Amino acid sequence: MKKIIKSLFLILLVLMITACSMIGSDGAKSSESPDSAISAIPSTPSTNKNEALETPSPLHKPPSVWEFQSGEIQGDIRNIYYSTDHNALLLADKLYLYNLVTGHVTSEAPREAFNQQMIWAIKGGYVAVGVKVTTGNNRNGWLTTGSEIAFDAVFYDHQLNRQSVFDFNILLKKDEHILSLKSFAFSNDGTQAAYATNTGLYLYNFNTKKKTTVVDLQVGDIATRSGIVAFEQIGFTNEDRTLAFKAKSLDIPPVDGKPSFDTGGTVNVDGSELFNRIFDNYTCKELTTYNHQLLLAEDFTIPSGRLLVMDIPGGKTKLLTLTEKGESGFVTGSDNGRYLATTLANNDKTGWKIRVYDTDTGKLQVEQYLSNGGESRYMANDPIVRVFDDERTYIVLLGATQPDIKPKIIIGKF
Template identity: 45%
Template sequence: MRRLKLLGMALILSGLLAGCAQPEGKSAPATAKSTVEAAPSVHTDAPPESAPPLKLPLEEIQGHIKNVHYADEDHVLIAADKLYLYDFATGRIIAETSDEGIQSIHRGEDGYEAVRATFDPVSKSGGGIAGGAPAYSMIFYDSGLVKQSEFSPRSLLSEEERMISPESIAFSADGKRAAYATDQGLYLYDFKKEQQTTLIDLGQTDLANLKKRSGIVAFERLGFTNEDRDLAFTAQSFDIPPIDGKSSFSTCGTVHGDGSSLTNQTFESFSCRELINYDKVVLFAEDLDFTAPSGKLLVMKMPGGKPKFLSLTEAGESRFVSGSDKGGSFATALADRTDWKVRIYDTNTGKLEKELRIPNDGDKRYMAQVPIVKLLDEKRLYIVLVGAKSPDVQTNVVMGQF
């Protein structure tokens, strides 16, 4: 995360899939390797006769597995050289499309909405800046991953305005609206009306306007919540009045979809970093680079945004948090010499539900990047991708139930 002296700043890839539910504690996790050069090997312990086996159709996946994205209760999206739609019922890939530089994707009412990053040598309005900075656009697919349309807000922004990052773009649950942040403001776009609305203007830097927006100088991450009525965010903010020589600091909060009722909060011994949004709750993990970990996770109940903290087993876990598909659980990942410790918690109670240890198989490169963890609440299924962020190693896929 970058610090701002005045204004400025700037997703992650992973992937794999899983099969059907098994009785808890009755079988060991399934593991697999994925690579471009050779067909990945698959190792699974046979489940009890009463439960269907985990199915891993890795032979159908081309290239390095980079990410898994949530789709719905019966499907996940697997990002590799292509984007694949995996069906749990059949254990097969049922659709695929080109990757197109997709950074994030989610299921809406009519299909899927994705954020794409492309690199332009010279990018003028809204997407990036000269010199190869990324430009962002939104791609719409039907339920079979057939591309329907593409939208870029660049033409709606000023000549020198730039978008911040993939995390600063969010879709409403139904996919009918999108929110996005630039270095000049926070905007809402209605696709049906083809209308952009400015929610928060960051272009006015005088003290009165800074106070009006609670010291915010940049929005970093966005997510819809409270039945799409509100936006949750993390931001960079200044003191009011600004203190000469003091850098901006991390804050988080919510704002109504019409730009009203802005709340921007800081917490003692906790600095907001990652945002994981759901309809009734928003999770905030800690700042990765600039604070000592507290071992807590910030949870805001919606509506209202009332904060509470959940205590984790170890302090360092609070920097690396992954949310489930429905928000009923979350996972943490923490390195321990030659192993990754992955813990799964209940979001409502904070109770530890499962702990995994995933060895690095004697290859230190697997410890270089934090694993990607996905949790499917209804299936009680976890998918852990070790090495997905490092293209020079095979992705180690670990699957099981919690």
């Protein structure tokens, strides 16, 4: 029975990773002109109160926007990651370090053979954690128990020179699994990694090569772990002294027939002061962590048009009210947390509304409408958005996960 459960888990995990994996860079070229994708949000209000657009004020008038082009980058850009010192990391056929001020590539590295990856900027450079899936197949094409999933961390210096590789699978026990890349987090100095598995939340020190348990999910009494049954997303906060998390939890004591529910909270890296919280009339689904605040975006299937911000330390919360109800489930934090961005398809599915807000005040800074130019495939997945605080710049990547269209990248200043 255990072998069957393990096989089913692996099949589910492989399917999840394969479905979300980074698409190759051989998409067809788009024939539309650059200008056709860019225009200001129309100021005419909708007749639907919940979907009405705020009339642009002088503060957030249509920004300076242009379509990104660079002959220094090979292949289509498929993802964007935050960096430091006025740079961004662009993933195409290679990994590029792109300077936002000069508009030029300063370094590059070969692209790793990952199905998916996430990249963190750390004190000594960067660390990329990726997943590789090796699938086994029978004659009918179904996945078999021969499928293997590997999580590796690749460390780079500031010039993207490869320094070392770490295999996280060596830390896993039999029948222990890491569900996704959101189960990882790295300290600012890069010396420690936090990771969550089906058995608990752990810390690994790369200097001492020691693994410690932060929260043990195998403890029989769930009250000792505040009802938590699974960690879904984690991140360092409070100057790396604390881990924030988005979790699934049960009532204490458990109620027969009642399923697990979404919670969020914090725990010190030594396992002390575990706080697991639910919020009145608010369901948190996506976590973004910074040193002194957390963003907890709500469930996009039941949006209320609000965003919960939690101060760290202390746990004081506030709710920001966004312009439209539907955008509160699609929130991206900026590189340092000063701003946040939202995305929302317009009612007739002909384009995307991009808005940038001040995280402290909730004040709208800029709004932009990006037409799909008549290409409906740009509406299949939400755009990737990155906001850079010091440069007051946002980058929007359309069509990055669509294999049959050429991605489009837009840069805006506000």
